[in-house]
Amino acid sequence: MSENSAAAEAADAHRYTAAMAADIEARWQDFWDADGTYEAPNPGDGELGGDPVLAAKPKKFIMDMFPYPSGAGLHVGHPLGYIATDVYARHQRMTGHNVLHTLGFDAFGLPAEQYAVQTGTHPRVSTEANMENMKVQLRRLGLGHDKRRSFATIDPDYYKWTQWIFVQIFNSWYDTEAKTARPITELVAQFESGERAVSGGRSWSALSAAERADVLSEYRLAYASDAPVNWCPGLGTVLANEEVTADGRSERGNFPVFKAKLRQWNMRITAYADRLLDDLDGLDWPEAIKLQQRNWIGRSEGARVDFQVTDTDAITVFTTRQDTLFGATYMVLAPEHELVDSIVPAAWPEGTHDVWTGGHATPAEAVAKYRAFAASKSDVERQADAKEKTGVFTGAYATNPVSGEQVPVFIADYVLMGYGTGAIMAVPAHDTRDFAFARAFELPMRCVVEPSDERGTDASVWDDAFASYDAKLVNSANDEISLDGLGVVDAKAKITDWLAARSIGEGTVNFRLRDWLFSRQRYWGEPFPIVYDEDGIAHSLPESMLPLELPEVEDYSPRTFDADDADTVPEPPLSRNEDWVNVTLDLGDGPKKYRRETNTMPNWAGSCWYELRYLDPRNSEKLVDPAVEQYWMGPREGQPHGGVDLYVGGAEHAVLHLLYARFWSKVLHDLGHISSVEPFHKLYNQGMIQAFVYRDSRGIAVPAAEVEERDGAFFYEGEKVSRVLGKMGKSLKNAVTPDEICGEYGADTLRLYEMAMGPLDVSRPWDTRAVVGQYRLLQRLWRNVVDEATGEVTVVDAEADEDTLRALHKAIDGAGQDMTGLRFNTAIAKVTELNNHLTKAGGPLPRTVAEQLVLLIAPLAPHIAEELWRKLGHSESVVHQDFPVADPAYVVDETVTCVVQIKGKVKARLEISPSITDEELEKLALADPGVVAALGGAAIRKVIVRAPKLVNIVTG
Numbered sequence: 001m002s003e004n005s006a007a008a009e010a011a012d013a014h015r016y017t018a019a020m021a022a023d024i025e026a027r028w029q030d031f032w033d034a035d036g037t038y039e040a041p042n043p044g045d046g047e048l049g050g051d052p053v054l055a056a057k058p059k060k061f062i063m064d065m066f067p068y069p070s071g072a073g074l075h076v077g078h079p080l081g082y083i084a085t086d087v088y089a090r091h092q093r094m095t096g097h098n099v100l101h102t103l104g105f106d107a108f109g110l111p112a113e114q115y116a117v118q119t120g121t122h123p124r125v126s127t128e129a130n131m132e133n134m135k136v137q138l139r140r141l142g143l144g145h146d147k148r149r150s151f152a153t154i155d156p157d158y159y160k161w162t163q164w165i166f167v168q169i170f171n172s173w174y175d176t177e178a179k180t181a182r183p184i185t186e187l188v189a190q191f192e193s194g195e196r197a198v199s200g201g202r203s204w205s206a207l208s209a210a211e212r213a214d215v216l217s218e219y220r221l222a223y224a225s226d227a228p229v230n231w232c233p234g235l236g237t238v239l240a241n242e243e244v245t246a247d248g249r250s251e252r253g254n255f256p257v258f259k260a261k262l263r264q265w266n267m268r269i270t271a272y273a274d275r276l277l278d279d280l281d282g283l284d285w286p287e288a289i290k291l292q293q294r295n296w297i298g299r300s301e302g303a304r305v306d307f308q309v310t311d312t313d314a315i316t317v318f319t320t321r322q323d324t325l326f327g328a329t330y331m332v333l334a335p336e337h338e339l340v341d342s343i344v345p346a347a348w349p350e351g352t353h354d355v356w357t358g359g360h361a362t363p364a365e366a367v368a369k370y371r372a373f374a375a376s377k378s379d380v381e382r383q384a385d386a387k388e389k390t391g392v393f394t395g396a397y398a399t400n401p402v403s404g405e406q407v408p409v410f411i412a413d414y415v416l417m418g419y420g421t422g423a424i425m426a427v428p429a430h431d432t433r434d435f436a437f438a439r440a441f442e443l444p445m446r447c448v449v450e451p452s453d454e455r456g457t458d459a460s461v462w463d464d465a466f467a468s469y470d471a472k473l474v475n476s477a478n479d480e481i482s483l484d485g486l487g488v489v490d491a492k493a494k495i496t497d498w499l500a501a502r503s504i505g506e507g508t509v510n511f512r513l514r515d516w517l518f519s520r521q522r523y524w525g526e527p528f529p530i531v532y533d534e535d536g537i538a539h540s541l542p543e544s545m546l547p548l549e550l551p552e553v554e555d556y557s558p559r560t561f562d563a564d565d566a567d568t569v570p571e572p573p574l575s576r577n578e579d580w581v582n583v584t585l586d587l588g589d590g591p592k593k594y595r596r597e598t599n600t601m602p603n604w605a606g607s608c609w610y611e612l613r614y615l616d617p618r619n620s621e622k623l624v625d626p627a628v629e630q631y632w633m634g635p636r637e638g639q640p641h642g643g644v645d646l647y648v649g650g651a652e653h654a655v656l657h658l659l660y661a662r663f664w665s666k667v668l669h670d671l672g673h674i675s676s677v678e679p680f681h682k683l684y685n686q687g688m689i690q691a692f693v694y695r696d697s698r699g700i701a702v703p704a705a706e707v708e709e710r711d712g713a714f715f716y717e718g719e720k721v722s723r724v725l726g727k728m729g730k731s732l733k734n735a736v737t738p739d740e741i742c743g744e745y746g747a748d749t750l751r752l753y754e755m756a757m758g759p760l761d762v763s764r765p766w767d768t769r770a771v772v773g774q775y776r777l778l779q780r781l782w783r784n785v786v787d788e789a790t791g792e793v794t795v796v797d798a799e800a801d802e803d804t805l806r807a808l809h810k811a812i813d814g815a816g817q818d819m820t821g822l823r824f825n826t827a828i829a830k831v832t833e834l835n836n837h838l839t840k841a842g843g844p845l846p847r848t849v850a851e852q853l854v855l856l857i858a859p860l861a862p863h864i865a866e867e868l869w870r871k872l873g874h875s876e877s878v879v880h881q882d883f884p885v886a887d888p889a890y891v892v893d894e895t896v897t898c899v900v901q902i903k904g905k906v907k908a909r910l911e912i913s914p915s916i917t918d919e920e921l922e923k924l925a926l927a928d929p930g931v932v933a934a935l936g937g938a939a940i941r942k943v944i945v946r947a948p949k950l951v952n953i954v955t956g
């Protein structure tokens, strides 16, 4: 080695490099773990109790949507939200809060199971290996998690409580009057005392055990029923409505989904429809997500109206336009409607229109053929064929209750069984679907809402329906009531009262929300804590028998079928294990034989309540200690329903997870187990990290890392490839792992880069070449505090100059506010500006400036901050220091007075920033109203600018 290079090496032996970052980061991560730096104490002296000073501070519970431990591991897109919550949590810790931030794993469910099936390993083995791998990846990022509180949903200690909650839900019912869930024993007591009548008028004591179970099933918040469900043969399981796409296919795997009548477990989420809707108002969530939930719940105000069809039977319709009742000229039932069979006459009535019969000899034949046709279509297909309306006459007529007219009753697939009452009154003049149907079947139309356009009131000549709400009623009177001249709203109210007074209708609210289908025919989920006795009655297991652990089975893969074969029947993998299924148990009335439920819970179950378990993860007596729950989650000022203070995750969970978790919270609250009514007070959706996808001429993705750019074109192995922005992932061969970036620059650089890329809620393209910019920021920061030759801090005990104090306090003020507002990109810009100012100023930094600079960047780049803090001579961690507070005196902009002269005479004075440029100042001066007035339109010959003090305008 030459003398020169040895000297050069010595000169930067203590430079901030990737190797140094690796050393610093590993050292502090070990220290933080050993020290328990991020442990958040619970109030009280329970197991996680501790530091009373910290526990007395205001709390902040900050959460991420926890990950699936997938086999592919993490790419740089995954931790975006985790880093953001970490920066926020660190800033909150430094501003006087007791911060709870931790992360668990959502480890049951289809993704984990499919990966296990693909690789031929048991899901527990592969899931645990995946979790270990992800933990290593996450640890490198320096996330300040309280690791004592982490768990996976597959831990029997955790799913014991998931099962326990299921039992609570099973053993409760919804009291619609008190608007709350109550224990089922209270309902039984009402039946026993006669306070509540059993439908059908029988007495409770006369019912058999099985009959009682059936009655209770109608009330339980978790119940098994034979309703039509979404059966997906390709996945081998049934699915919730929320898991079926708008095209009627499975969200996962994109397989066709069919309606099949199967006995399945449901959660009565519909009982909570109103509260789920109303409580959205008190939440600090993105409006777009609230709107999606509102639409999914789909509250419609309208009326039920009875149309007499025989002497004994009436068809009840649901309508949101009861004001148009005089215009109802025919009716439609869903093909599956239960009344169809009983109203179909033996022969077509005299004079039946040919187009109504579909060419069939009898109504029964026409109905049977049409039903078979409709059954082959999904709900979505049925609603999608907007223009072309199909259907057939049932041969029956019903009576319009206001006009007294006999109106024909059709079946048609545009009316769905699962909505409203499965029957409609058709008002072709004012509903586009009815209009199309009436045209196709040559049915009469009657205008009852006066069109505001030129078309007139003869609907038979119209080209489309007149569907406005903003008009007056016409042609709507009989001997007893007239709606003519009323607006829609008043007409609705009037007709609703009239119908109600005659007991032939009533105002009602209808919801689009359906009960939540809760069972899956999969292995990798929580077993149901349910057994059936010899009469087939379901019993829940007592707490002492929980957790009911998943049995080991030889074959855990789901039985899947030809994806298009709707006539298949699901087979739960747990049913293959007879020893486990058939058991003798003592449920309090002596040992008896039982059969276990063999379905498992859906993957959403574990994430429905995990926030609660973070609070008290090892409590073996309760799912959470009430005082602990009250402290972290309880309602408080500004947070009327309580909940997590900040919940960050992707927008894709708008309805599924977020709706289910809200529902479980409400049930647990009603039953007195928790004080919070809502799980997540503030929700924030982070954007996605996107990446360029490069494809060859066949459209196949090529490895992005090996693509070369030449003159704006892209080449892979010499061949030209195309480039588009897309998702990051293994399959698109463009994944960049956090490990690669940590290896090349360190975790602090990665954290800064991800946070600096743009506003957190906006998607942004990853650019590995740009990462180095943040690395350089850290190098300059280091150099501002440390001598690169000796490794010693260079700070001096001196006063900072005025300019530096201004730069410092502005950065403190701005970056602090930005961190509170989750604007980390602009926070970083302000820290960068300050650091650049200090670099430019040169010379050793005053100690106070160096310290505040380090504290300022600590939430963003915690490792380098901890290292510098210690080098500055502190024995306590930087993590629990106070965030600097800006001195307002230095934050306000200093101004100077600029004089504007015209031909040497002072005409205006401007208060401006001392750093203004000549160009900016000239513009300001010429725009000043006083100057404009003084010029009076005179031509300007010359403007002499001496920023920031003087502008002289020469005219003429």
Ligand code: ANZ
Pocket (backbone or CB within 6 Å): 300, 318, 319, 320, 321, 322, 324, 414, 415, 416, 417, 418, 419, 420, 421, 422, 423, 424, 425, 426, 427, 430, 431, 467, 510
């Ligand atoms: C008469 C009418 C007149 C209607 C009119 C609309 C306009 P939302 O707002 O989505 O709740 N409907 C009711 N049940 C249905 C079912 N099972 N399948 C298909 N359509 C159904 O929609 C309520 C309206 O959708 C109801 O009001 C009914 O048509 C129709 F000028 O009744 B209306």
